[in-house]
Amino acid sequence: MAAGGSTQQSLRRAIGALKDSTKVGLAKVNSGYKALDIAIVKATNHDEVLAKEKHIRTIFGALSSSTPRADVAYCIQALAKRLAKTQNWAVALKTLIVMHRAMREIDSTFREEFINYSQNRALMLNLSHFKDDSGPNAWNYSAWVRTYALYLEEHLECFRLLKYDIQTYHSRTRELDTPDLLEQLPALQQLLFRLLACQPEGAAVYNKLIQYALSILAGECVKLYGAITNGILNLVDKYFEMQKHDAVRALEIYQKAGNQAEKLSEFFEICRGLDFGRVQFVKIEQPPATFMTAMEEYVKDTPCTLACQPITYPTNDVKVNLKKNAIREDNRVSDQKQDFDVEEILDPSLTSPEPPRSDQIEAAAKLQVTELLDLDELIQEASELDEKMLLELRFLHLKIHQILQMD
Numbered sequence: 044m045a046a047g048g049s050t051q052q053s054l055r056r057a058i059g060a061l062k063d064s065t066k067v068g069l070a071k072v073n074s075g076y077k078a079l080d081i082a083i084v085k086a087t088n089h090d091e092v093l094a095k096e097k098h099i100r101t102i103f104g105a106l107s108s109s110t111p112r113a114d115v116a117y118c119i120q121a122l123a124k125r126l127a128k129t130q131n132w133a134v135a136l137k138t139l140i141v142m143h144r145a146m147r148e149i150d151s152t153f154r155e156e157f158i159n160y161s162q163n164r165a166l167m168l169n170l171s172h173f174k175d176d177s178g179p180n181a182w183n184y185s186a187w188v189r190t191y192a193l194y195l196e197e198h199l200e201c202f203r204l205l206k207y208d209i210q211t212y213h214s215r216t217r218e219l220d221t222p223d224l225l226e227q228l229p230a231l232q233q234l235l236f237r238l239l240a241c242q243p244e245g246a247a248v249y250n251k252l253i254q255y256a257l258s259i260l261a262g263e264c265v266k267l268y269g270a271i272t273n274g275i276l277n278l279v280d281k282y283f284e285m286q287k288h289d290a291v292r293a294l295e296i297y298q299k300a301g302n303q304a305e306k307l308s309e310f311f312e313i314c315r316g317l318d319f320g321r322v323q324f325v326k327i328e329q330p331p332a333t334f335m336t337a338m339e340e341y342v343k344d345t346p347c348t349l350a351c352q353p354i355t356y357p358t359n360d361v362k363v364n365l366k367k368n369a370i371r372e373d374n375r376v377s378d379q380k381q382d383f384d385v386e387e388i389l390d391p392s393l394t395s396p397e398p399p400r401s402d403q404i405e406a407a408a409k410l411q412v413t414e415l416l417d418l419d420e421l422i423q424e425a426s427e428l429d430e431k432m433l434l435e436l437r438f439l440h441l442k443i444h445q446i447l448q449m450d
Contacts, residue, residue: 086141187243
């Protein structure tokens with residue numbers, strides 16, 4: 044059986060090599076984009092090894108912003124055709140890697156062209172039915188390829204919604220206003236969900252091509268997590284001033300961030316085991332439970348109007364009217380009740396809402412917002428921003444404490 048399986052694998056490799064050489068020969072004779080078509084075939088051939096960089100650079104040259112748009116469209120179409128027609132996991136994965144690297148290394152005009160092409164000609168990254176049934180390992184690799192394609196599709200959708208590259212501007216979420224924050228954070232969390240689903244299993248863990256693609260994902264994950272972290276800190280800063288419906292959505296986002304932090308730790312552990320060189324991974328810590336409790340109580344106790352509605356006490360005119368009404372009412376009752384001090388009715392302790400319990404204030408005072416998410420190891424520049432971030436978080440902590448005391 045083992046000898047038969049080896050013979051079958053050798054035969055498949057020979058057939059794959061023959062297909063590649065045939066395509067190269069046809070490109071030399073018939074193609075108007077001869078150099079590009081040859082580079083695409085050689086960069087995405089059936090060999091289960093990484094493509095040569097010179098072929099990838101030829102493809103990227105055809106996708107640059109200085110290239111005529113018709114040539115860019117032809118290149119995207121050629122890659123899409125290569126992906127759609129293959130039933131080999133190595134060809135599919137190497138094509139996706141070329142597309143992924145192009146998204147990262149070429150300017151945003153490529154992504155815009157890519158999005159337009161995908162929208163006009165159905166979803167080119169939809170590989171939900173892709174399967175290489177040449178063997179058990181090929182099935183396993185095919186499953187990872189499908190998951191990888193879903194991430195890239197979500198990556199394009201996130202770019203379409205945000206209108207900027209989260210890998211380049213991962214700190215922008217710190218400055219968003221509430222409507223944009225509540226719109227963009229769920230999109231980033233969905234992208235992180237797709238990325239975490241790319242955690243390899245079985246034979247895929249040890250495959251060199253998959254490990255290479257996973258190293259790209261690991262690098263993106265660090266900055267994606269940084270963008271979500273900045274957005275969460277911004278969310279916390281605005282939370283106690285939100286209207287109730289916004290506060291409910293913000294709480295859901297905050298809770299999801301906590302759930303994803305645990306899964307992200309598992310993902311990073313796998314990546315550390317694979318030793319991806321210069322990728323600097325993040326130390327993940329769960330948000331403090333005390334702060335989560337304070338946010339939940341705030342949503343429950345907040346009316347449907349403004350989140351921080353000021354408490355109004357009776358004015359002097361209102362007090363006078365209340366006193367006159369109370370005196371009229373006293374004339375109808377006994378002499379003992381006529382001596383009742385109307386000022387007691389106006390005692391602020393009776394008319395004002397019950398102040399926060401001392402244990403709640405103490406818990407709020409001890410909130411360590413700096414423990415929300417550990418940014419010390421996020422990126423190499425983090426050490427230069429620690430002092431500024433610490434001051435911002437201390438101010439945020441003081442603001443939250445003051446708001447809770449007001450309520």
